[in-house]
Amino acid sequence: MHPAPSVIIFTTFSGLGFGLLFWLGLGMPFVTGWAAFAYFALAYAMAVGGLLASTFHLGRPERAIRAFTQWRTSWLSREAWTSVATLLIMAVFGAGLVFAGQRFAAVGVLGGLLAILTVFTTSMIYTQLKTVPRWHHWSTPAMFLLLSLGGGAVLAGQTLFALPLLAIGGTVQVVAWMTGDGRLAGSGTTLASATGLGNLGRVRAFEPPHTGTNFLLREFVYVVGRRHAAQLRLIALIVGFGVPIAFLVLPYNPLWIACAAISHIAGILAQRWLFFAEAEHVVGLYYGKR
Amino acid sequence: MTQLPPPSKVKLGLVIDLDTCVGCHACVISCKGWNTENYGAPLSDMDAYGADPSGTFLNRVHSYEVTPDEGTAKLIHFPKSCLHCEDAPCVTVCPTGASYKRAEDGIVLVNEDACIGCSLCAWACPYGARELDTAAGVMKKCTLCVDRIYNTNLPEEDRVPACVRTCPAGARHFGDLGDEDSAVSRLVAERGGMDLMPEQGTKPVNKYLPPRPKDTADEIDILAPYLAPVAGEAKGFVAWLDKALSALPGGAK
Amino acid sequence: MSLDQPQIDTSPKVSDEVRKTTCYMCACRCGINVHMKDGKVAYIEGNRDHPVNQGVLCAKGSAGIMQHNAPSRLRAPMKRVGPRGSGQFEEISWDEALQIATDCLAPIRAAAPEKLAFFTGRDQSQSFTSMWAQGFGTPNYAAHGGFCSVNMAAAGIYTMGGAFWEFGQPDWDHAKLFLIFGVAEDHDSNPIKMGIGKLKARGAKVVGINPIRSGYNAVADDWYGITPGTDGLLILSLVHLLMKAGKVDLDYLAHYTNAACLVNEDPASPQAGLLLRDAQGQPQVIDRRTGQLAPWNGAGVEPDLSATHSADGVTHRPVFHLMAEKYICDDYAPEAVADRCGIPAARIRQLAAEIARAAFDDPVILDRPWTDFRGRKQDKMVGRAVSMHAMRGISAHSNGFQTARALHMLQILIGAVETPGGMRFKPPYPKPAHAHPKPHCKVTPGAALNGPHLGYPQGPEDLCLDDSGAPARIDKAFSWENPLSAHGLMHMVISNAHAGDPYKIDTLFLYMANMSWNSSMNTRGVMQMLTDTDANGDYVIPRIIYSDAYSSEMVAYADLILPDTTYLERHDCISLLDRPICEADAAADAIRWPVVQPDRNVRGFQSVLCELGAKLGLPGFVNEDGSQKYADYADYITNHVRRPGIGPLAGWRKAEDGSLQGGRGAPNPDQLDTYIANGGFWMAHVPEEAAYYKPFNTAYQDWAVKMGFYDSPQPYIFQLYAEPLRRFQMAAEGEGPRQPPEHLRARMTATMDPLPIWYAPFEDGVVDTAAYPIHALTQRPMAMYHSWGTQNAWLRQLHGRNPLYVPTKIWEANGFKDGDWARVSSVNGSIVVPVAHMAALNENTVWTWNAIGKRKGAWALDNDAPEATEGFLLNHIIHELLPPKGDGQRWANSDPVTGQAAWFDLRVKIERVDAPAEAQPVFPPIASPVPAAPHDLAWKVGK
Numbered sequence A: 001m002h003p004a005p006s007v008i009i010f011t012t013f014s015g016l017g018f019g020l021l022f023w024l025g026l027g028m029p030f031v032t033g034w035a036a037f038a039y040f041a042l043a044y045a046m047a048v049g050g051l052l053a054s055t056f057h058l059g060r061p062e063r064a065i066r067a068f069t070q071w072r073t074s075w076l077s078r079e080a081w082t083s084v085a086t087l088l089i090m091a092v093f094g095a096g097l098v099f100a101g102q103r104f105a106a107v108g109v110l111g112g113l114l115a116i117l118t119v120f121t122t123s124m125i126y127t128q129l130k131t132v133p134r135w136h137h138w139s140t141p142a143m144f145l146l147l148s149l150g151g152g153a154v155l156a157g158q159t160l161f162a163l164p165l166l167a168i169g170g171t172v173q174v175v176a177w178m179t180g181d182g183r184l185a186g187s188g189t190t191l192a193s194a195t196g197l198g199n200l201g202r203v204r205a206f207e208p209p210h211t212g213t214n215f216l217l218r219e220f221v222y223v224v225g226r227r228h229a230a231q232l233r234l235i236a237l238i239v240g241f242g243v244p245i246a247f248l249v250l251p252y253n254p255l256w257i258a259c260a261a262i263s264h265i266a267g268i269l270a271q272r273w274l275f276f277a278e279a280e281h282v283v284g285l286y287y288g289k290r
Numbered sequence B: 001m002t003q004l005p006p007p008s009k010v011k012l013g014l015v016i017d018l019d020t021c022v023g024c025h026a027c028v029i030s031c032k033g034w035n036t037e038n039y040g041a042p043l044s045d046m047d048a049y050g051a052d053p054s055g056t057f058l059n060r061v062h063s064y065e066v067t068p069d070e071g072t073a074k075l076i077h078f079p080k081s082c083l084h085c086e087d088a089p090c091v092t093v094c095p096t097g098a099s100y101k102r103a104e105d106g107i108v109l110v111n112e113d114a115c116i117g118c119s120l121c122a123w124a125c126p127y128g129a130r131e132l133d134t135a136a137g138v139m140k141k142c143t144l145c146v147d148r149i150y151n152t153n154l155p156e157e158d159r160v161p162a163c164v165r166t167c168p169a170g171a172r173h174f175g176d177l178g179d180e181d182s183a184v185s186r187l188v189a190e191r192g193g194m195d196l197m198p199e200q201g202t203k204p205v206n207k208y209l210p211p212r213p214k215d216t217a218d219e220i221d222i223l224a225p226y227l228a229p230v231a232g233e234a235k236g237f238v239a240w241l242d243k244a245l246s247a248l249p250g251g252a253k
Numbered sequence C: 001m002s003l004d005q006p007q008i009d010t011s012p013k014v015s016d017e018v019r020k021t022t023c024y025m026c027a028c029r030c031g032i033n034v035h036m037k038d039g040k041v042a043y044i045e046g047n048r049d050h051p052v053n054q055g056v057l058c059a060k061g062s063a064g065i066m067q068h069n070a071p072s073r074l075r076a077p078m079k080r081v082g083p084r085g086s087g088q089f090e091e092i093s094w095d096e097a098l099q100i101a102t103d104c105l106a107p108i109r110a111a112a113p114e115k116l117a118f119f120t121g122r123d124q125s126q127s128f129t130s131m132w133a134q135g136f137g138t139p140n141y142a143a144h145g146g147f148c149s150v151n152m153a154a155a156g157i158y159t160m161g162g163a164f165w166e167f168g169q170p171d172w173d174h175a176k177l178f179l180i181f182g183v184a185e186d187h188d189s190n191p192i193k194m195g196i197g198k199l200k201a202r203g204a205k206v207v208g209i210n211p212i213r214s215g216y217n218a219v220a221d222d223w224y225g226i227t228p229g230t231d232g233l234l235i236l237s238l239v240h241l242l243m244k245a246g247k248v249d250l251d252y253l254a255h256y257t258n259a260a261c262l263v264n265e266d267p268a269s270p271q272a273g274l275l276l277r278d279a280q281g282q283p284q285v286i287d288r289r290t291g292q293l294a295p296w297n298g299a300g301v302e303p304d305l306s307a308t309h310s311a312d313g314v315t316h317r318p319v320f321h322l323m324a325e326k327y328i329c330d331d332y333a334p335e336a337v338a339d340r341c342g343i344p345a346a347r348i349r350q351l352a353a354e355i356a357r358a359a360f361d362d363p364v365i366l367d368r369p370w371t372d373f374r375g376r377k378q379d380k381m382v383g384r385a386v387s388m389h390a391m392r393g394i395s396a397h398s399n400g401f402q403t404a405r406a407l408h409m410l411q412i413l414i415g416a417v418e419t420p421g422g423m424r425f426k427p428p429y430p431k432p433a434h435a436h437p438k439p440h441c442k443v444t445p446g447a448a449l450n451g452p453h454l455g456y457p458q459g460p461e462d463l464c465l466d467d468s469g470a471p472a473r474i475d476k477a478f479s480w481e482n483p484l485s486a487h488g489l490m491h492m493v494i495s496n497a498h499a500g501d502p503y504k505i506d507t508l509f510l511y512m513a514n515m516s517w518n519s520s521m522n523t524r525g526v527m528q529m530l531t532d533t534d535a536n537g538d539y540v541i542p543r544i545i546y547s548d549a550y551s552s553e554m555v556a557y558a559d560l561i562l563p564d565t566t567y568l569e570r571h572d573c574i575s576l577l578d579r580p581i582c583e584a585d586a587a588a589d590a591i592r593w594p595v596v597q598p599d600r601n602v603r604g605f606q607s608v609l610c611e612l613g614a615k616l617g618l619p620g621f622v623n624e625d626g627s628q629k630y631a632d633y634a635d636y637i638t639n640h641v642r643r644p645g646i647g648p649l650a651g652w653r654k655a656e657d658g659s660l661q662g663g664r665g666a667p668n669p670d671q672l673d674t675y676i677a678n679g680g681f682w683m684a685h686v687p688e689e690a691a692y693y694k695p696f697n698t699a700y701q702d703w704a705v706k707m708g709f710y711d712s713p714q715p716y717i718f719q720l721y722a723e724p725l726r727r728f729q730m731a732a733e734g735e736g737p738r739q740p741p742e743h744l745r746a747r748m749t750a751t752m753d754p755l756p757i758w759y760a761p762f763e764d765g766v767v768d769t770a771a772y773p774i775h776a777l778t779q780r781p782m783a784m785y786h787s788w789g790t791q792n793a794w795l796r797q798l799h800g801r802n803p804l805y806v807p808t809k810i811w812e813a814n815g816f817k818d819g820d821w822a823r824v825s826s827v828n829g830s831i832v833v834p835v836a837h838m839a840a841l842n843e844n845t846v847w848t849w850n851a852i853g854k855r856k857g858a859w860a861l862d863n864d865a866p867e868a869t870e871g872f873l874l875n876h877i878i879h880e881l882l883p884p885k886g887d888g889q890r891w892a893n894s895d896p897v898t899g900q901a902a903w904f905d906l907r908v909k910i911e912r913v914d915a916p917a918e919a920q921p922v923f924p925p926i927a928s929p930v931p932a933a934p935h936d937l938a939w940k941v942g943k
């Protein structure tokens, strides 16, 4: 899949933002006034910024409001609902903290759960796609949730939770990569099944339908060199998980937390780039690009 | 609307004959022409005269080379447009309801006025049957020429998709695959019409007729008698000729 | 949630109006419905009533709208201001343009008309352009047939009075076995596809004989991946097997071919090898009823295929004996030819057996009585369900004429020409060689030529030679080098004019031919010749006038540009006098008419010729008072009378009683409007009893006279033995007053065999085939027409580049990988191009799509368009001359009989090289005479 900056930024930052909101909703940390303002501003900047970034992916962003209509079937529509609900409820909760110094615990818990539900809906947008076998797997929501919770915990300074979440996250990531590599091959979808010609012999794409490019090739066919991917994986693992963990095990210091967060974000950007770039859409088979 | 309607009785679709398609791209261009002028936004072309031209097409013709373990390689031209799936994943993923499957005939369409161009439907389609139009920002796909097949402004015989009407080889057939007795259904039954990517569970309505067996010869003992020599060389041939001619009607010899 | 769907309009208005005219995106000439909105072209579809395409339309036809709107369209007449080849022009008025042309041409006509060479490329108005050239008085006129497929045309005409495509078609409705030799697309684009579709629907078998398995060969049920240039050998081997097995149609051969005609066998006789004729000059046969000599066409005569005749000590044997001797010989045994053809002997036997089975086990029998020209009545039409078709794969070789003859011989042997299930002619064909004009070349300053330029020589006396025996024409057509060059040799014009051989010319006037690029062999050399200057700094070819509609590569090399309209903006006629659109069951002709008016300062070329002809005072173009005769082409189409009762269009002519009739009649001032009202074409069905056996069928002959194809019945028989060839062979042997130059004698004796033969393509004999082991071919992409397709925004997305396709053996030997490039070299030079792998390909053949590669600056494309950076032409490494043989001659790379350019004889070698920045060679960009194209397109007409 084409690693479009808009979707990378969207998934990375909205995941982190909603993760942070989750912890804030649970009152971890319990902050009020300006401190609360700062935390909430960060969380909203990330969540809303991410959502806004996602609209750059739209052909007709001015009509985005229509995305709320199909919550019965569409994970994207559900994401629209849960994200807006989260942002509204957490706004109430945050306002209590910032302006009234009040913690409406039930509202916070509800908002926090909605935040994580939002991340889940986001992940399901990808997971539901049978057409992208790498994504069509439990590890996709698992990763989205672990990274959102883990990253949120880092930002929220919840080292206690951040450490195990990052550790598990890193492990699950490795599992996702390893198993993901064979998933297209294992999916049963091949050029033979795509063309129905397999019983006649080995099928090879001969001439494409057009010598130029098109939407499908731009959107779905992205080829990453294997060496390049391996390097990036290592970088994502070290920068996204290893380095933050190292900073977090250091004696508590806001500076280390900031360093851990920055490193984590950088790592997750790389991870997300790979998430898209390495994902193979079955349509590539038709073009002989697999 | 992104709920799929209950399966319709009428299932309109195409049957494409891979044994006959010569790969001429006529269907591609006629589709482009019709749909540029008709349903929804025109199909645009970017960098039309430049280094990297790229336009929206609703129908494209691939070609594949198939090499058997033994014998000669074969080339198969392979047109592909929306298959109007019964379990159309492109419909259920759509957040706006723009993508829908018509209850009456099963045609899968995009309501361009509602489409936000999120591309998710294209992501969900395993066949590459949807293309986002760069100029219009909305999703385009084969409409099964819904604006032709019922169009009372067209003569009856022209109420077929543009691609079907134009196909010089007659490799494209249009009809109701929900009706077992329709010409298309009978073709599918006779020729072993197949689904593409059945494992994706989309239940395509469009069917593909596989290429007939090629490069097969009758046993040599069936063919050999046809070449049994009447003569070894020219002289013998003339002798045979005299005999053969006297057996023909037309005058004394 | 409810399932309510948006309401959509399923019956939108389709268009304001439909205008029916004829497509011109290729020579197939399908009928089109042009849908108009707001006075603009909105959508083009096929015309269902049209005989050619019956409603279907190919990709090019549907994309006609983009051609019509192409940014490369020329906008006004232009005169060159920069050096030739630079592309620098100044737009001028039509008055000035016509004045320049007149000032240049009038003195030539007055002094030496041959100094004008007028060659028209993909011309569909040849009966008109040739009339213009004839009126001008120059012998130097022809269209593109010489580099296209004259081998096919001439072999067909000389053998049976018609060839494939133009003149004939398979009997799609009855054939059970269809053999297609060397066709990628052909002119009959849509009909062939429709026909293959029909065959497939009926379960008939399609066999492809082609080194490359794409397109028609991909859908073929069986494929013979033959080695290029060896079809003749394969065919003669099939003939060998069928004759040896007696699987030939004796009745048909006896009655409808010259197999029974008697040949003089006496080597000492001045008639050696000629047919025995009676006092009236009619070839003689032995009548089986009497055992006596009789003319071939005598009433009731039963020609004997076997009986010989001796008189005055000279033995005369029937042609069929000579054939038996020639073809039942072991030289043509499958085992003897298998290796050269690249086809195992068993497969050759298989094919022969399948032909025998389809032809004789299961004849097609139609319940239609008919009577032949000898008065023999038959109650049924019996045919052989074997159809064949062939095109440039056999035609574009230096042995193409004889190969095409061999193929027709095969068809005739099994009785599969003009019989049900076989090949059928399209009226006004068949028409035998002797019924065609002969070439004319007598020049008189200030006057017309003494007759039509092109024709079918019957012997050396018909050649176009000057008094010294040298070629009279600039292209050396109808000279000893290529006596039967019925279409001229357009590919030799520029190099001969440049060399001043046989003489220098003054003005080269070209129409619709991209000679500085894809239509020439040795493209780089041609560009050089067109720009070359003499010691005085003057161009060696002094003046070039050119008519094109688009900014092609050739435009840059002209001094004066006469910009044409697009096909939707002008009148045109596709005439029975020319290459009509007829089908086997109907005579038909058609028009184009301006469905839209040009929005630029352009004029239809034919209309321009009407005016130029009048300015020059050409006969036929001026009235008695010297005024202009035809206001424009539409006027000519309506009012020109070729022979009494016969004009450019056969439809709706005026009968004596004033009613309208097809065929003969006086001009009808409303004729064009009637055509328009009738969908742009006219059609007259062949009566059922006349539908087959046309050359021999009295019903057809009578109908043809009624339609005006000829003035009296002209039955004839097929010429398995081609006497005109024998006459040239005799000249080469020293017989007769006109004698060829010494150096040509041996070649003429060998190649002008009156019975079909095979010899290796000439290039094989001149280049070291071990050093250049690979055959290199081109194919037409179905969705592209030569160079014009590229300016089409839709089509160029389909074919914007053309890799060289390489078979597995060569691919692996060179260690090629996807994305690799290779240097491809012939003896003439080398190119560096991208390669791609193809397994379904003859193992010694590489190929690419034709005419995708473009010169930078042409066609209103960006300079970095893939056509100009990665696309390439094979033409750079093909040459119009063979490499020197050391005999002091440069032999043409053409067929020795017809002069057909031997594009497909090319031998190459190939090696892997690092990818260059661009395909090589790279030529500097030419300045574009049209403004830059828009970047994006998203239009909808009428909204």
Ligand SMILES: Nc1nc2c(c(=O)[nH]1)N[C@H]1C(S)=C(S)[C@@H](COP(=O)(O)OP(=O)(O)OC[C@H]3O[C@@H](n4cnc5c(=O)[nH]c(N)nc54)[C@H](O)[C@@H]3O)O[C@H]1N2
Residues within 6 Å of the ligand: C121, C122, C144, C147, C148, C149, C511, C512, C513, C514, C515, C518, C519, C520, C547, C548, C549, C550, C551, C552, C553, C554, C564, C565, C566, C567, C605, C778, C779, C785, C786, C787, C788, C850, C851, C874, C875, C903
């Ligand atoms: N390597 C290789 N070369 C080949 C061949 C091959 O097989 N291989 N094939 C050969 C053959 S058979 C042929 S016929 C030639 C074809 O070669 P050409 O006859 O040269 O074909 P085009 O490239 O179509 O060029 C025709 C010119 O006509 C112009 N034109 C188009 N429409 C109009 C119009 O309406 N009015 C006017 N006035 N001009 C117009 C186009 O712009 C173009 O410049 O190529 C030959 N060249």
Ligand SMILES: Nc1nc2c(c(=O)[nH]1)N[C@H]1C(S)=C(S)[C@@H](COP(=O)(O)OP(=O)(O)OC[C@H]3O[C@@H](n4cnc5c(=O)[nH]c(N)nc54)[C@H](O)[C@@H]3O)O[C@H]1N2
Residues within 6 Å of the ligand: C026, C027, C148, C149, C181, C182, C183, C184, C185, C186, C187, C188, C189, C209, C210, C211, C212, C226, C227, C228, C229, C230, C231, C390, C391, C392, C393, C394, C397, C777, C778, C779, C780, C781, C782, C783, C784, C785, C786, C904
């Ligand atoms: N779409 C489209 N249609 C066209 C044209 C076009 O440019 N585009 N051009 C028109 C013109 S001008 C012409 S002349 C016709 C030509 O129509 P075709 O005759 O179909 O011409 P080519 O595309 O040159 O194809 C030649 C075929 O012969 C095969 N071949 C080459 N050498 C041999 C051989 O030795 N033996 C055999 N058996 N096969 C061989 C090649 O593989 C190829 O398939 O097409 C006309 N129609």
Ligand code: SF4
Residues within 6 Å of the ligand: B020, B021, B022, B023, B024, B025, B026, B027, B028, B061, B077, B079, B166, B167, B168, B169, B170, B171, B172
């Ligand atoms: S028009 Fe018909 S033959 Fe041509 S590519 Fe399309 S399906 Fe195939």
Ligand code: SF4
Residues within 6 Å of the ligand: B081, B082, B083, B084, B085, B088, B089, B090, B091, B108, B124, B125, B126, B127, B128, B129, B130, B141, B202
């Ligand atoms: S082919 Fe693709 S776009 Fe069409 S219905 Fe099926 S899934 Fe949807």
Ligand code: SF4
Residues within 6 Å of the ligand: B093, B094, B095, B096, B097, B098, B099, B110, B114, B115, B116, B117, B118, B119, B120, B121, B122, B138, B139
């Ligand atoms: S692109 Fe349009 S039709 Fe497709 S899912 Fe998005 S909104 Fe729906």
Ligand code: SF4
Residues within 6 Å of the ligand: B030, B031, B032, B034, B035, B058, B059, B081, B082, B141, B142, B143, B144, B145, B161, B162, B163, B164
């Ligand atoms: S049915 Fe209509 S929209 Fe669909 S591919 Fe054919 S022409 Fe295009």
Ligand code: SF4
Residues within 6 Å of the ligand: C023, C024, C025, C026, C027, C028, C029, C030, C053, C057, C058, C059, C060, C061, C062, C188, C189, C190
């Ligand atoms: S075959 Fe195609 S391009 Fe040629 S005349 Fe017919 S529709 Fe036009």
Ligand SMILES: [Mo]
Residues within 6 Å of the ligand: C147, C148, C149
């Ligand atoms: Mo041609």
